[in-house]
Amino acid sequence: MREMLEKxxxxxxxxxxxxxxxxxxxxxxxxxxxxxxxxxxxxxxxxVINHGIEPLASLDGIWLIGMGxxxxxxxAYLALWEGMRPRHAGxxxxxxxxxxxxxxxxxxxxxxxxxSAVLLASFLGGFTYAVNLAQADVAAIxxxxxxxxxxxxxxxxxxxxACMMSIARKNSAFAAIVVSSLYFSxxxxxxxxxxxxxxxxxxxxxxxxxxxxxxxxxxxxATAIHAAxxxxxxxxWGINVSGGAPRATSTLMTSTARPMPVITGxxxxxxxxxxxxxxxxVVLIAVAWLSRSxxxxxxx
Numbered sequence: 001m002r003e004m005l006e007k008x009x010x011x012x013x014x015x016x017x018x019x020x021x022x023x024x025x026x027x028x029x030x031x032x033x034x035x036x037x038x039x040x041x042x043x044x045x046x047x048v049i050n051h052g053i054e055p056l057a058s059l060d061g062i063w064l065i066g067m068g069x070x071x072x073x074x075x076a077y078l079a080l081w082e083g084m085r086p087r088h089a090g091x092x093x094x095x096x097x098x099x100x101x102x103x104x105x106x107x108x109x110x111x112x113x114x115x116s117a118v119l120l121a122s123f124l125g126g127f128t129y130a131v132n133l134a135q136a137d138v139a140a141i142x143x144x145x146x147x148x149x150x151x152x153x154x155x156x157x158x159x160x161x162a163c164m165m166s167i168a169r170k171n172s173a174f175a176a177i178v179v180s181s182l183y184f185s186x187x188x189x190x191x192x193x194x195x196x197x198x199x200x201x202x203x204x205x206x207x208x209x210x211x212x213x214x215x216x217x218x219x220x221x222a223t224a225i226h227a228a229x230x231x232x233x234x235x236x237w238g239i240n241v242s243g244g245a246p247r248a249t250s251t252l253m254t255s256t257a258r259p260m261p262v263i264t265g266x267x268x269x270x271x272x273x274x275x276x277x278x279x280x281x282v283v284l285i286a287v288a289w290l291s292r293s294x295x296x297x298x299x300x
Contacts, residue, residue: 001211004291005173010165010217014088020169027179030163034183037077037158041069060140060250061147068150071157078162089161090219099220106212106221110228113283114270118237121275126263132238132254140250145231152226153219159184159206160213160222173214181206192243193268201271204280205229211287233270240269 005011021029045066048056056062075091078084086092093099121127164180185202188194209222216222234241238251248254257264265272 001288001291002172002174005177005211005214008173008214008217010088010090011168011173011214014084014165014169017084017088018169019083020166020171023167023171023175023179026167026171030166030179030183033077034158034163034187037070037073037162038187040073041066041154044069060247061144061151064144064147064151068147068154070154074154074158074162078166082162082166084166088165089157090165090213090217090222091157091161092218099218102216102218102221103224106224107228109221110225111232113225113279114229114232115237117270117273117276117279118233118239120279121263121270121273124260124263124275126258126260126273126275127237127239128256128258129237129253130256132248132251135248136252137249140247141235141252144235144250145227148231148235149223149227152230153223155184155187156209156213156219156223156226159187160210161219164210164213177207177210177214181210188242188271191268193240193266193272194243195268195272197262197274197277198265198268198272201273201276201280204277204284205271208280208284208287240265240267242271243268 020026045062047053048062051057056065059065075086075089078086078089118127122129159180163183164176167179168176181203184206185199188198188202191198205226209225212221212225213219230241233239234244234246235250236252238246238253238255239257240246257266261272262274264270265276270276
């Protein structure tokens with residue numbers, strides 16, 4: 001796996017561009033940089049809500065818009081401070097067929113991972129479901145799906161683009177993945193229900209997203225996995241997303257969680273469930289096995 005990561009085309013281009021600090025200094029730098037960027041973008045939804053600006057103030061996804069805006073601030077930071085271009089963060093649009101294919105594949109993968117966790121948790125007795133078509137607003141659901149893509153793109157540019165690729169310039173890809181994944185998980189520490197299991201699950205998810213960036217040399221598959229993970233968890237299955245409950249009008253199903261937090265994740269949703277831990281570990285083991293098999297074929 002490490003050998004495959006170090007052979008990434010994106011990584012080679014980032015290192016060729018130069019710059020970067022030792023692992024300790026890069027890690028310390030992003031302790032300050034990440035909160036500053038997030039707080040700058042947090043001001044937008046707070047201002048809109050506090051001043052009652054219509055129609056944005058009543059928009060269900062105003063906070064998702066704020067998180068999506070992180071992408072622009074993070075890219076500006078890369079250009080002005082790190083001397084890196086958007087392509088160094090994996091923001092590459094050409095060739096278009098590859099971009100579309102990567103995004104579509106990622107969305108299907110994200111939907112399958114989350115749905116697998118939902119079905120397993122339900123099989124173990126954690127949830128019961130009811131179809132919610134009577135209350136569901138199809139337009140609102142479609143809008144939230146789009147906003148989750150924007151939100152996921154913002155977080156991917158910040159964590160897998162700016163943070164991870166900046167660290168990888170003078171350090172190993174493995175170290176860059178670990179540090180950026182730790183920051184991504186800790187980013188959720190104020191969320192309702194966040195605890196040790198949620199910390200591990202979000203770290204494992206971040207590792208998976210990071211690997212896809214190195215393997216595909218683009219950020220689109222990771223963005224799509226991230227967006228589908230959130231959308232299917234909240235707006236298809238009606239489960240809390242990172243501690244936030246979806247509105248009844250923007251879900252296809254409604255879920256009832258039984259008092260089994262080890263399985264349901266409690267207030268955090270499935271991101272705090274040991275079921276999700278198991279599913280993510282299986283996915284990562286499969287990715288490692290596939291990469292090892294691929295390396296053996298190349299050598300032979």
